[in-house]
Amino acid sequence: MQFKRFLPLFIFAGLFVVFIIGLTLNPREVPSAMINKPVPEFSLPPLKGDGVGLSSADLKDSENIIIINFFASWCGPCRVEHPSLEILGKMDGVKLFGIAYKDLPRNSISFLKSLGNPYAKVGTDLKGRTAIDWGVTGTPETFFIKNGIIRYQHIGPIYESQITEKIAPIIKELKEESGS
DSSP states (O other), X not given: OHHHHHHHHHHHHHHXXXXXXXXXXXXXXXXXXXXXXXXXXXEEOBOXXXXXXXXXXXXXXSSSEEEXXXXXXXXXXXXXXXXXXXXXXXXXXXXXXXXXXSOXXXXXXXXXXXXXXXXXXXXXXXXXXXXXXXXXXXXXXXXXXXXXXXXXXXXXXXXXXXXXXXXXXXXXXXXXXXXX
């Protein structure tokens, strides 16, 4: 009978421990279910006036590391990470593609005209269906692909300091896997 008396205390203590553990976790390091899986099949229309769209076939490149960045003109952190994307887009052996997420094409075009367009191609995901297939939780999110397989997912903006510390080593490792 003594146990029943302390049961609420034990339940509270257990929930408190779970809460404390949860506070120590980094939400940007959520393991993606897409890692080491083929890119989802998709075909997106181009931005109006851009002349090119984007599809899953564009991501099956054996010679380059493909980087897919989900962005939107209404996304503040997307503006913050834009200089980093310009750096990534100029790296040897890397192709950077963009997917405009739930954004009007005219707004995406204006965004890219004002900041510069680092993308080789941009697709328009007006309804967000492609983002759902990729497991995107918000913008910006960036995926690194080798031979059509998603190898790394970066949640949130990429800062210039992260390129040297984190992103460049990942790209180097992916290039070395097949001797690229």
